[in-house]
Amino acid sequence: MPNRKMTFSQAIEQIILDNGYLASLQHIYKEFPKYRTLTGKTPFKTIQERVQRDPRFTRIGLGIYALTDYLDKLPTSPKPQSKEQEKEQTHYSIQGMLLEIGNTEGFDTFSPNKNAIFDNKPLLQIMTLSEFPN
Incomplete structure (x- = not known):
């Protein structure tokens, strides 16, 4: 059940944690109502603003965000040997x-x-x- 007391940033942080420390903006939009009630006239713009301005989130790709504190836990590509x-x-x-x-x-x-x-x-x-x- 969505929690209205949870802030937008807290809900986004939980979505990203539950998705393995990173998530696309589309995934955040889709999952958000499971964590917090959508409120205000432009809730998706608020989500976009939060991932861009809150220092807890880091953009790591086109429309992909990760938790700043967990950047070291993200998988890395192996170096090609051939x-x-x-x-x-x-x-x-x-x-x-x-x-x-x-x-x-x-x-x-x-x-x-x-x-x-x-x-x-x-x-x-x-x-x-x-x-x-x-």
Whole structure:
């Protein structure tokens, strides 16, 4: 049940914690009503303002935010040891960029490479769909 006494920042912080220390803005919008009642004339603008101004949150990608105190806990990409691994890493980077662009444009996004790392975050935490739609 949503808690009206929780501040916007506290609700956002809890959403990000529950999502593994980072979350897309779209994920925060979707989950927010589970943590706090949406109040005011422009609650989604308030959420956007909070993630941009509150020092508890750090932007780590296009529309992706992490908890500043937990930046060291985010996954890192392994260094490629061969040309093949370098190609694979480039592929994951492009997938990550496309997911972020899709999220920013308001589209549902999916990638079959859920555990691939882009910008220190698994693609699973960037995409908005957990399964490919039929």
